[in-house]
Amino acid sequence: MNTQAIQILFLKDLFLSRWPLFGYLVGGLLSVVVACLPGDSAGFIGFILMITMTIAAGIHLIAVLLLAESVDMTRTFVMSLPVSLLDYSIAKISVVLVAFLIPWLGMLASLTVLNFVVPGAKPGVLAFLAPMFIFMLAGFCLQLVTAIVTESVGWTIVVVVLGNVLLNLFLKSLWEHPVISALHKSEVLLWPPVVLQIMAVEAIVILVALGLAFLFQIRRRDLI
Amino acid sequence: MSTALNQPHQTTAAASLRGIAKSYKHFRLNNIDLEIEPGTVNGLIGPNGAGKSTIMRIMMGLVTPDQGTVSVLGQPISSREASAKQDIGFFSDDMRLYKSESLAFHMQFVRSLYPNWDEDYAQQLLARFGLIAQQKIKGLSHGQRVKALLLLILARRPRLLILDEPTNGLDPVAKQEVLSELMQIVTDETRTILYSSHNTQDVEQICDTITFIDRGRMIASSNRDEFLDGWRRFKLQAPQSWQAPAIEGLRPESTFGNLRVMTLDRYQAEVEGRLQSSGATLESSEAMTLEEIFVAAVLRGREEKQQ
Structure with a gap:
């Protein structure tokens, strides 16, 4: 394993995705601000914008950083350099994940801070928002593994659509859950066992998806 | 594997x-x-x-x-x-x-x-x-x-x-x-x-x-240079009954009436004499370009594969 090559590939990809990354970070932060404005309408619009930004960032970053290398035939150029498949795989999966985590964490962190500092905000709602964000991260990881295995825009979109349907069902059941719904208006942030269990399952899905993505990538016999 | x-x-x-x-x-x-x-x-x-x-x-x-x-x-x-x-x-x-x-x-x-x-x-x-x-x-x-x-x-x-x-x-x-x-x-x-x-x-x-x-x-x-020196194309006038002499690497390329075009991939100086003495009239013996050699070699290869 060549850590220097991995670092160079990682920084190259981060640089290549700088504009969409910047756009999704700014857009995500603005959506959080809108969500924290007074009034139910602003909260609802901000909430929808946050979900939209997260989903769009995931699709866009996978397309720019992963699928484009196959479609635009830039992978031949990269793999002609002194880079092994292992170096390439570590750098690629890391950078796609980190690139997604930048707007994702930006939104989650600012949401957390604002829910504690904005007068009238209810920090208890974070027990609903945290599993929602982690669900979207898990969905992104499943899209990532699909993109790596199939190298197909079509199949990746299929997983995105399925993920969105599941997200809606998940949000509905989370919102209507008697324990969690009781926390929406709470002044105190609590983590009931059911929320922790949901987040644990989501974490397992994330780890399995990332493991599969890496496994499929390094077992690839033909790179182009 | x-x-x-x-x-x-x-x-x-x-x-x-x-x-x-x-x-x-x-x-x-x-x-x-x-x-x-x-x-x-x-x-x-x-x-x-x-x-x-x-x-x-x-x-x-x-x-x-x-x-x-x-x-x-x-x-x-x-x-x-x-x-x-x-x-x-x-x-x-x-x-x-x-x-x-x-x-x-x-x-x-x-x-x-x-x-x-x-x-x-x-x-x-x-x-x-x-x-x-x-x-x-x-x-x-x-x-x-x-x-x-x-x-x-x-x-x-x-x-x-x-x-x-x-x-x-x-x-x-x-x-x-x-x-x-x-x-x-x-x-x-x-x-x-x-x-x-x-x-x-x-x-x-x-x-x-x-x-x-x-x-x-x-x-x-x-x-x-071995390719360019080793390959030759011959144009011969020969009756229908003519049998090409047994020269290793000599293959017919085309026939137009009595005109026979043949290629050879292992040329040696005495080949022209052997062709003349086989009953054919040698009209020309030409060096081939690399492109011509390539085409001839590919066609030979395909023929050999089919046989």
């Missing part, structure tokens, strides 16, 4: 392929043996879809063969090995750069991976190829993109250059500029080049060893 795949062989060759096979749905590369000596310029000629690119991709570890062993610059090569690639410059006709970024970005990226990057030479190539470092790749013409890629490859000073159809689609001026640069590299006898093309004139211009490949099989491999 052959067990030999895991057993790299020791060789002094710049590159060595032994018993390489690779199957795709509609194509199979069959039992390729190729030995490339250090300091030579080797041409790989074949029609489109012959398997030239597959061979080169296997040599770069981009494609894993189903069978056989590959070693490049004395090291086994696979997708899991990167060290040999430090000394290889690979160009492929379907290789692309990041279109939204500039050539300067690519130069910096490649420089960061190659300690041997020669910045002075890179600047010379920029000027010689008429490229502007700050220009974005999407604004370059096809010829400029080829030159940009060659700049990124040549400025690393690789010991082995693997060039897959580098002059494909270039206008005559750009093609000559690229070939001239390659011919300058050829003067450095420590560097080895493998050059593929379906254009025999390009290969004839710079290569000293030539391999013909067709439909995934190696048809012939030899020194360029």
